[in-house]
Amino acid sequence: MPKIWLAMSAYNEAENIVPLLESAGEVFRAMDACVEILLVDDGSSDGTAAAARSARLRCPLAIVDHGANRGLRQGILTALREAAERAETDDDLVIFMDSDNTHSPEAIPEMVRRAAEGADIVIASRYLPESRQIGVPWRRLWLSHAARLLFQWRLGLPGVRDYTIGYRAYRAGLLRSALSRHGDSLMEREGFACTNELLLKLAAMGARIDEAPFTLRYDRKRGQSKMRLAKTIFETLKTLWRKR
Incomplete structure (x- = not known):
């Protein structure tokens, strides 16, 4: 089994980060996997980093401090770059959630199983028969479903149903190649739209993409959503039409 790098970016998630890290740790223990966790603290003011350090983990945790809030795009980019640079082989897996x-x-x-079968990217998809979405506000359901239909209509990437979820596993070598080619322009869209932009650029490099079912547990989230709905729609549409 390749080494796994669990990468995240957090902004004021002190209430959520500990249960997430500890539940991930339980999964990794059951897998008997070699794992390191990398957390980007994107200028949190609520003690997110300290909370993360208090989590009961058996795997190493590294925290990268942005010092100030630089936004979701830069948080994801830093997390992916740091994990890819630290990866020991091109076959290591970087899982962003x-x-x-x-x-x-x-x-x-x-x-991980589907990556072992040859996928360069594995998307945790909300749109497989076994997938579920619990506690998701109707506006978010509408936005993600509309985006899925638009992307399938305009692009139709083989094997892809969920274009906008950020929860994905990437082969480290693919990320290294993409960062070498694009640098910081690997993701240029601000906010949540940067995730579909990233997927399209990696697909253009010939990445093999698969999906795995998962359950989106919005009922577990504490605090308000940081998604700006109107901006997300606007940036997503810009990405969609430019990539035609």
Whole structure:
């Protein structure tokens, strides 16, 4: 089994980060996997980093401090770059997930299995028959479903149903190649739209993509959503039409 690098970016997630890290740790113990966790603290003011350090873990935890809030795009970019640079082989897996405890770590074993079968990217998909979404506000359901239909209509990437979820496993070598080619322009869209932009650029490099089912647990999230709905829609549409 390749080494796993669990990467996250967090902004004021002190209430969510500990249960997420500890549940992920339980999954990794059951897998008997070699894992390191990398957390980008994106200028949190609520003690997110201290909370993360208090989590009961048996695997190493590294925290990268942005010092000030630089936004979701830069948080994800830093997390992916740091994990890819620290990876020991190109076949190591970098798994990025949200830090608000909505992404169930129980999906990770299946994501790793599908990567072992040859996928360069494995998406934790909300749109497979076994997938579920619990406690998600109707506006978010509408936005993600509309985005899925638009992306399938305009692009139709083979094997992809979920274009906008950030929960994905990437082969480290793919990320290294993409960062070498694009640098910071690997993701240029601000906010949540940067995740579909990243997927499209990696697909253009010939990445093999698969999906694994998972349960989105919005009912576990504490605190308010940081998604700006209107901006997310606008940035997503810009990405979609430019990539045609």
